Amino acid sequence: MLTERREQLLRFIVDEYVRSAQPVASSAVVQRYALPVSSATIRNEMARLEDEGYIVQPHTSAGRVPSDKGYRYYVEALMRPQEPPAAIQQTIRHQFHQAAGETDEWAHLAAAVLAARLSYVSVVTAPHAAQTRLRSLQLVSVHDFVALLVLVLQETLVLQQTLTLDRPLSQAELAGVAAHLNSLYAGRTVDEIRAMQMEHRSFEAQTVHAALDLMESEEAESFGEAYLEGLRDMLLEPEFAQGDRMLALMDLLGRSNLDKAIPLARAAGDQPARPGEVTAIIGSEHPQDAMQQCSVVISPYGGPSGLRGAISVVGPTRMNYSRTVSMVRYMSGIMEELLDAYFG
Amino acid sequence: MLTERREQLLRFIVDEYVRSAQPVASSAVVQRYALPVSSATIRNEMARLEDEGYIVQPHTSAGRVPSDKGYRYYVEALMRPQEPPAAIQQTIRHQFHQAAGETDEWAHLAAAVLAARLSYVSVVTAPHAAQTRLRSLQLVSVHDFVALLVLVLQETLVLQQTLTLDRPLSQAELAGVAAHLNSLYAGRTVDEIRAMQMEHRSFEAQTVHAALDLMESEEAESFGEAYLEGLRDMLLEPEFAQGDRMLALMDLLGRSNLDKAIPLARAAGDQPARPGEVTAIIGSEHPQDAMQQCSVVISPYGGPSGLRGAISVVGPTRMNYSRTVSMVRYMSGIMEELLDAYFG
DNA sequence: AATTAGCACTCGCGGGGTGAGAGTGCTAAC
DNA sequence: GTTAGCACTCTCACCCCGCGAGTGCTAATT
Incomplete structure (x- = not known):
């Protein structure tokens, strides 16, 4: 003491x-x-x-x-983190008002706002449901032997994939297949669809197979699309002035490593993991060597129907923890509000 | 002489x-x-x-x-650029074989392959049609007062936007509207749809309006999604060893400036602009100061129905022009082949 | 017991000097 | 036109050194 x-x-x-x-x-x-x-x-x-x-x-x-x-x-x-000043809150809310309805846009915007306000790197993952439900499916003819399968899942998530056909199918035929499959499967989860054990003829079978694959690979992701912003500003911090330090940071946060960095941060961060709570991981507390020069402030957020995402800021250990924690907490709240308003 | x-x-x-x-x-x-x-x-x-x-x-x-x-x-x-060795060609073709049918994936892969083979930064824009044609449109209920509009355009391009409704509409009602609009507009361009001057009731009008806006903003883009790869490897080149040089490069090619960098490169590069041709812009030949330390090798590519994109590599002026030109030329050819095969 | 003035000591940093090495340009001979 | 030889130039790495910053310790003070 x-x-x-x-x-x-x-x-x-x-x-x-x-x-x-x-x-x-x-x-x-x-x-x-x-x-x-x-x-x-x-x-x-x-x-x-x-x-x-x-x-x-x-x-x-x-x-x-x-x-x-x-x-x-x-x-x-x-430290005593306090809410961002009212003027700033209003500006931020205004920015979100523009991007109505696109969950990925919210995440991207949240990352951009955090990066701009804090000058550190921010990584925000878009809301993502643990279990997805098929809303509807559509088949569109691209070419005699090529069709496009479009899946709309719960909460405005749209996936697509091209299918190569064994024999030419007209748009009308494709529409018929889509309508039939929709009548069977709309509103159901992968597990439910599998459990139904329906028999399908060749092309229908192919479509169902592709759709289930897409949905499953989507569910396998533990987070939605990740948006990273502010790398450039953070490189201006004196701790990264030397070329090699800079490179190390780039390696850590480079586009290609982003997929790896996220789960790492999350793994370390989800001890309490209660949505809305803010956790800080400081320097050597990181399990990975590469991050020992950095701190991460992270907050999971959650919404209705199992939607989950995370807001995080990566900065030098010499970061302004108070400002960072309060901004992260505030943005996390904003995301929850938005999700509630649109899907609640 | x-x-x-x-x-x-x-x-x-x-x-x-x-x-x-x-x-x-x-x-x-x-x-x-x-x-x-x-x-x-x-x-x-x-x-x-x-x-x-x-x-x-x-x-x-x-x-x-x-x-x-x-x-x-x-x-x-x-210099005498020569085709990549047969073994490498085969490896590359094999990689593309995996990513069947997704034009954005092709572009991304092309960028990744170029970056990996050359260790310079590569920027590839996905194929994009100057004029887009509506293939079909779908409306999906998300919530009582929120619906999702999904547009499928020519060549597997899928756009989406949420619509906020004045009054609750069921999925069945939405499907009815979608079917009606499809019967009117499927297969038509923005101009054709505008020329038809149809009258619509409230929600139909809102949908048509949103759809046309989306299509127009899509057409306004002169290129499709851009993929940038290889920044990290290029930072290892000795010309960028100092921190400030590195920063300058990041500023030039940073994610947020990408939108600007592309048109710049293109503007400089489209003197001949014939698809398949390869142009080099060397150091001080660039109109912008920031690029005077770099060279760009660029090749537009084209496919059926007005699809266009560009493949480019940005490196230090001290780049291996011969290898770079031959790889860019080769990848440009690959993209054209793929487009022909899928949409020809 | 806590505080403080005073002072010796340590260490990093920037500036100036220096010697080695690399590479050139020139000259004169071939 | 080519080349050996040589003087000259310039950079770079290294070292030395003095300055300034800041500390830790000691002894005196409250």
Whole structure:
């Protein structure tokens, strides 16, 4: 347990280091926060904080920098995240008002807004249902031997796939097949459709097979489409100024690794995993080496009919936790509101 | 006009510089290419090449580096791009065989293959029709007051948008409206539909309006979805080792600027613009400052019914033009073949 | 017991000097 | 036209050094 004064001091050090990205000196904190004690006293206190592992010094004659343990203490006990100012809330709500109805657009927009407000990388996954229900299916003739299968699933998710036909089929014939299959299967889940065990003739069988495959591969995804924004701004942070640091970050968050990064963040983040709750994973708390320089603030969100997604922000460990947590929490709330309003 | 020997020398210098990324010295070229003359002779010839602007030296005591004019001469007269080896062709064809029928997938795959083979950034736009034709339209009930409009356009392009309803409509009612509109408009272009000047009641009118808007905004795009790959590998090239160079490149090719970068490349590239032809734009030939360190190799491709797209590779001016041009040409051919096979 | 002034000590950083190495241009001979 | 030889130029890596920043310790003060 820390004394009152040492807590205070740790808070100052974190705030100051987040602001300046420079190790903070004893004299700097007495000056900036107009403390009624001398720098020598602060030095003594700093030595104690260092003994207990909350701060470290990069080298002998430098100021102090918070350790991951220090950040953790700060996040847990020191910071007081508060709601974004009303003006900003209104601006954000207005932006969402434009993108009515497209769940993927919401996620994309949420990522863009977070990135713009925080200058860190944000990753938002679109809402995704654990079990999907077929709303309707359509077959469209593209060419004599090629047809397009369009599936509309629960909650405006549209999937498509081309089918190569054994024999030419007209649009009318295709429509007939689609109508028949719709009458059988509309409103049902994969499991229900399988359970029905219907017999189908050649092309119908092919269609049903393709549709079930599509639905299953969709369900296999544990999240919807992921949107990443703000990489460029984050590269401007001083910790990534060197080329190699930058590369490491690109490797971590590059387009192709995104698929891997998400589940990782999630795996670490879903200890409480209750929708609406915000979790922070700080530096060395990450299981993967590559992320030990970064912190992640993550919040799952949920909506009606099992819709789930996650909002997360990745930044340097020296991030503004207070602002980040409050923005993530706020955006998570927005997503839940939207889902409720449209599908509730 | 260059003498035979100076041409040869220029070729060596380009080849060697592309390989090593180091200024090439007179002695280096006699050694590596076992020339029957001394380095002093080469120095004399180099001095002439420099007078005429084909090569430059970064500083007095360094070797020579090709200028943009030198690269241009090389591309125009010196290199002999040849088809990729049969084994590679087969591998690539095999990869495309997997992704049957999805035009966006083809484009994505083409970008990935180019990036992997060349280690430069590749940008491929999916095929896109100048004028689109409605194949069919479907309305799906999401919720009492929310419906989903799904448009299938010519060549497997699927668009969707949610509609907010004035009054609740059942799935059956929606299906009725869709059937009616399909019977009127299926197979027609935006212009044709507008010309028909049909009168519609409230919800039908809303649907038609939304559909036409979607189709028009689609037609307004001059290209389909763009896929960018290989950024990470290109960042490893020595010209981008410093942090600021890297940032500049990210700014140029970052996800958000992609929309802008494409038309730029295209605008510069469509002088001949005949499908299948390959154009190179080298360094300072770019109108925009930001690209003066880069070269672009670009080839439009075309298919039946006005489908168009472009394949391009962005690399440092010190790129392997021969390999790049041949790969771009080859991929362009592959795309045309695929389009013919599926929509011809 | 806590605080503080004073001071010696440590360390990183930037500037200037330097020597080696690379590569050229020129000159004179072939 | 070619080439050996050589002086010249320029970069780069290295080291040294002094400055400034900041600390830890000690002894005096409250």
